[in-house]
Amino acid sequence: MADGSEYRCWDELIPDALGLIFRNLSLQETLTVVPRVCKSWSRAVSGPYCWQEIDIEEWSKRRQPHHLDRMLRLLITRSCGSLRKLSVTGIPNDAIFSFLVEHAGSLQTLRMPRSEISDSIVEQIAGRLSMITFLDVSYCNKIGARALEAIGKRCKLLLVLCRNMELSSSADQLPLDDEAHAIATTMPKLKHLEIAYHLLISTESVLKILSSCPELEFMNLTGCWDVKLDGNFLKEKFPKVRILGPHLLEYYDMNDWGDYCSEYSDASEYFAWEIFSGDMGDYDDDDSFDEMWDDEERLEELELRFYEGIEDAGLYGWPPSP
Numbered sequence: 001m002a003d004g005s006e007y008r009c010w011d012e013l014i015p016d017a018l019g020l021i022f023r024n025l026s027l028q029e030t031l032t033v034v035p036r037v038c039k040s041w042s043r044a045v046s047g048p049y050c051w052q053e054i055d056i057e058e059w060s061k062r063r064q065p066h067h068l069d070r071m072l073r074l075l076i077t078r079s080c081g082s083l084r085k086l087s088v089t090g091i092p093n094d095a096i097f098s099f100l101v102e103h104a105g106s107l108q109t110l111r112m113p114r115s116e117i118s119d120s121i122v123e124q125i126a127g128r129l130s131m132i133t134f135l136d137v138s139y140c141n142k143i144g145a146r147a148l149e150a151i152g153k154r155c156k157l158l159l160v161l162c163r164n165m166e167l168s169s170s171a172d173q174l175p176l177d178d179e180a181h182a183i184a185t186t187m188p189k190l191k192h193l194e195i196a197y198h199l200l201i202s203t204e205s206v207l208k209i210l211s212s213c214p215e216l217e218f219m220n221l222t223g224c225w226d227v228k229l230d231g232n233f234l235k236e237k238f239p240k241v242r243i244l245g246p247h248l249l250e251y252y253d254m255n256d257w258g259d260y261c262s263e264y265s266d267a268s269e270y271f272a273w274e275i276f277s278g279d280m281g282d283y284d285d286d287d288s289f290d291e292m293w294d295d296e297e298r299l300e301e302l303e304l305r306f307y308e309g310i311e312d313a314g315l316y317g318w319p320p321s322p
Helices: 015-022 027-032 039-046 065-079 094-102 119-129 145-154 178-186 203-212 231-237 254-263 273-279 286-301
Strands: 053-055 085-087 109-111 134-136 160-162 192-194 218-220 242-244
Touching: 015 039, 053 065, 065 094, 094 119, 119 145, 145 178, 178 203, 203 218
Parallel strands: 053 085, 085 109, 109 134, 134 160, 160 192, 192 218, 218 242
Antiparallel strands: none
16 A cells, blocks of 8 residues: 555454454354455454454354354364353353363353253362353253352352243252352342242242342342242332342333343343233234345345355355355
8 A cells, every 4th residue: 555545454454453343243254254355354363353252142052062062162262361251052061161161261251041061060160250240051950059159159250140940940940949048148249130930939038139139239030939029028128129020010110121221231131021022012913024124135135155164164054165
């Protein structure tokens, strides 16, 4: 480029700037298209600049465990210890979870619902998650109170915990409140707690959590049918707490939820559908969405695949270059 020009070539941008730009691309585009453009772009996506935040939650729902294992190892290795946020569904075993924790000492947000990890591995390596402030272990059926206690004792910065369950798994729970006890005794700094569909949790355990977590602002008790709380009592004793659950919604103004949900946007997607279903009456007919998809469908017909596939791209469900 000629001297004195007010413009710069894209390949002259510093890797940090390129990383910020490439984060707006899909995982497939970042791994297969960008590296083929030029050497500087290839270096940017091969280093940590694009991988400080990794979100493969939707992608991982449709992959075989060994494909997910390979992808996690690839991306975590590229992050070079700078990973701050990871969203993934269904970590398949203790080995890959251990690898993740060993190579992600800066991790602050970890979403790993439906993961097949055990109490023992969490107890062994929870100390390496000391920077965690947001943790989602919903639907992880192989962990219990032991894992939560280890997390609470070693993750002193934890502010948000999502530990929602499903009806099928909740039905097999023992009539004990061990998990609630672990939360109450080891996580005093919690501000946001979700324990939906813990069918056998007792009222006493919920009150113990409320008393032991003075900074708590929100608790999701959807589906905890055995919990009976008096709204007036809660307003008097715990005025800061907003509770989502049976028999309590009427005590709170729904207008108060908007600001709170935006503050904890990562967790708000778990809110019970029945709260909002009444506002969706005008959209029950699928035909009302037709105009939203017409343009995208036409674009799909004109889609042009111009990249060269990375090695083994087919394993990840991506088509090879024509």
